[in-house]
Amino acid sequence: MIKRITKQKHTPFKNQPNMKRILTLLFVTSILLGCKNTDKSVNQTGQLFFNGDIITMESENAIYAEAVVENNGKIIFVGSKKEAESQFSKAKKIDLQGKTLLPGFIDTHSHFGMVSNTMGQVDLNPEPVGTVKNIDDILTLLKKCKEENNIADGEWIFGWGYDDGQLVENSHPTRKDIDKVLPNNPVYLQHTSGHMGVANTLGLAELKVSSESKNPDGGTIVRFKNTQDPTGLVQETAMYPFVRLMMEKLDSKQAKFFDTTQDYYASNGITTAQDGMTSRESIKFFQTQADAGKFKIDLVALAGYSELENNLKDTSLVFKTYKNGFKVQGTKIVADGSPQGKTAFFSKPFLTEVPGCHHDCRGLPSLTQEAINNLFVIGYEKDNQLFIHCNGDATVDMIIEAHENACKILDQPLNKDRRTIIIHAQFARPEQLETFKKYNMEPSFFTNHAFFWGDIHVKNLGKERAYFLSPMASAIKLGLKPTNHSDATVTPIDPIFTIWTAVNRVSRSGEIIGEAERISPYQAIQAITTNAAYELFDEDLKGTLSEGKLADFVILDKNPLKVAAMDIKNIKVVETIKEGKTVYKKVNF
Numbered sequence: 001m002i003k004r005i006t007k008q009k010h011t012p013f014k015n016q017p018n019m020k021r022i023l024t025l026l027f028v029t030s031i032l033l034g035c036k037n038t039d040k041s042v043n044q045t046g047q048l049f050f051n052g053d054i055i056t057m058e059s060e061n062a063i064y065a066e067a068v069v070e071n072n073g074k075i076i077f078v079g080s081k082k083e084a085e086s087q088f089s090k091a092k093k094i095d096l097q098g099k100t101l102l103p104g105f106i107d108t109h110s111h112f113g114m115v116s117n118t119m120g121q122v123d124l125n126p127e128p129v130g131t132v133k134n135i136d137d138i139l140t141l142l143k144k145c146k147e148e149n150n151i152a153d154g155e156w157i158f159g160w161g162y163d164d165g166q167l168v169e170n171s172h173p174t175r176k177d178i179d180k181v182l183p184n185n186p187v188y189l190q191h192t193s194g195h196m197g198v199a200n201t202l203g204l205a206e207l208k209v210s211s212e213s214k215n216p217d218g219g220t221i222v223r224f225k226n227t228q229d230p231t232g233l234v235q236e237t238a239m240y241p242f243v244r245l246m247m248e249k250l251d252s253k254q255a256k257f258f259d260t261t262q263d264y265y266a267s268n269g270i271t272t273a274q275d276g277m278t279s280r281e282s283i284k285f286f287q288t289q290a291d292a293g294k295f296k297i298d299l300v301a302l303a304g305y306s307e308l309e310n311n312l313k314d315t316s317l318v319f320k321t322y323k324n325g326f327k328v329q330g331t332k333i334v335a336d337g338s339p340q341g342k343t344a345f346f347s348k349p350f351l352t353e354v355p356g357c358h359h360d361c362r363g364l365p366s367l368t369q370e371a372i373n374n375l376f377v378i379g380y381e382k383d384n385q386l387f388i389h390c391n392g393d394a395t396v397d398m399i400i401e402a403h404e405n406a407c408k409i410l411d412q413p414l415n416k417d418r419r420t421i422i423i424h425a426q427f428a429r430p431e432q433l434e435t436f437k438k439y440n441m442e443p444s445f446f447t448n449h450a451f452f453w454g455d456i457h458v459k460n461l462g463k464e465r466a467y468f469l470s471p472m473a474s475a476i477k478l479g480l481k482p483t484n485h486s487d488a489t490v491t492p493i494d495p496i497f498t499i500w501t502a503v504n505r506v507s508r509s510g511e512i513i514g515e516a517e518r519i520s521p522y523q524a525i526q527a528i529t530t531n532a533a534y535e536l537f538d539e540d541l542k543g544t545l546s547e548g549k550l551a552d553f554v555i556l557d558k559n560p561l562k563v564a565a566m567d568i569k570n571i572k573v574v575e576t577i578k579e580g581k582t583v584y585k586k587v588n589f
């Protein structure tokens with residue numbers, strides 16, 4: 001990992017007058033040790049990749065290069081094989097044997113910390129991610145977890161990924177269901193949306209949720225019909241105490257799972273991962289790992305909005321600046337819930353019953369307009385990049401209003417290059433996309449929904465809204481640079497699958513969720529390379545195969561631009577290279 005510290009106004013060595021001497025000493029030492037060559041980068045001649053489909057991503061249409069050469073972690077040549085060989089005769093030749101080489105994938109929204117945490121939780125996902133088909137399967141897995149891990153009575157047990165819409169019962173498990181197998185352990189099961197979950201009776205009791213509890217602002221404690229008795233399902237802000245507790249319990253294991261989590265991202269071809277909402281504690285944890293040289297790939301964190309003011313006051317936290325492979329790019333705001341959980345905030349009601357709601361059920365915003373306005377003013381004033389989780393069109397309206405309000409108050413141009421990112425933007429209306437373009441905002445879409453919940457969205461929202469979910473084609477036509485993400489743990493990290501869903505938009509049942517919004521495989525790759533780099537202000541470092549950029553590559557067994565569209569999902573990552581070093585290689589290939 002090459003150390004990359006961009007120029008800072010306040011030099012970190014300010015209070016260390018001996019730094020110059022130390023550097024001189026290091027220089028002299030390296031001369032003395034010169035013939036031993038302790039630094040591997042000295043005299044390295046690099047690697048020359050050839051004989052494959054090398055797609056540079058430098059243009060609006062695919063450009064193939066015959067060869068790419070890297071040295072010391074940077075790309076030093078892109079062009080013809082003949083020229084590469086004559087200019088870099090000492091470079092190690094890597095024969096791609098017909099495989100495809102692309103810039104490493106850049107993850108624009110997932111939750112590295114949560115992915116890490118799932119390694120300490122029971123996997124309750126439906127197929128194809130897990131094996132759960134009904135509530136009994138969930139109970140069996142929970143019971144097995146307690147038995148196999150010898151978990152004592154009274155200890156918390158957590159699960160993740162259950163999806164009521166994919167269960168045979170088509171409903172959430174209740175506390176009574178879970179009590180049947182785990183009466184003596186507090187339990188909390190995270191819904192696949194990440195916006196709600198179910199606790200058992202002991203779990204509710206530990207967090208003092210009872211029939212006397214009132215719904216918190218922006219959240220719902222769901223009750224059994226015609227009673228005040230909680231079912232165990234807690235949504236949005238009502239789930240926060242459960243998630244907080246779960247993170248506390250699991251964070252202690254972060255170091256244990258850190259390496260495995262990086263390997264998991266790398267095995268998916270990702271050279272820049274994201275932690276989509278990071279507490280100050282976790283920022284410290286990641287920076288410590290980075291400074292100890294433990295990062296194999298880069299990680300970009302988005303700080304949590306509740307700590308925005310503290311973060312901006314903290315001079316040790318330098319936003320938008322990589323240090324040893326880690327940077328905090330900006331601030332994440334959560335403005336509404338999830339459409340499949342029916343907690344996203346829409347201008348028109350859901351067409352089906354919404355748990356805990358009886359009239360004009362349009363979902364709900366997580367924050368008031370005033371609170372969002374306030375965050376925008378604070379963020380824009382300090383040029384802090386804002387990333388707003390926003391699914392329903394009514395929330396998009398709130399964000400646009402907050403943007404206009406902040407620009408007015410601060411007397412800033414509406415279209416300043418601040419790249420405010422609307423994360424998900426799933427049900428943005430056509431005219432809202434035009435406003436994004438006008439205001440230099442960018443959407444980060446989530447086309448995996450077409451597969452996982454496309455059928456459900458059609459039922460809940462009707463075809464018109466459902467077919468326009470994550471409208472990649474419309475956004476591209478307007479000149480936006482949309483990205484596309486997995487929001488893992490909500491859907492699997494796999495960027496190849498994300499390309500597949502953007503290109504095909506096929507649901508679980510086989511319905512095409514909005515044919516007009518399908519995009520080409522090349523555009524789908526741009527979303528996770530070039531556009532992704534732009535979104536994170538990394539366009540000078542990453543996203544294309546260009547001289548001077550980092551040698552972050554992914555090698556695929558087949559070219560997504562040349563296989564049948566429906567076969568894209570079967571393409572395998574063969575190797576992932578971060579700054580010239582192999583960080584993943586498929587065995588037996």
Ligand SMILES: [Zn+2]
Pocket residue numbers: 109110111276389487
């Ligand atoms: Zn997320």
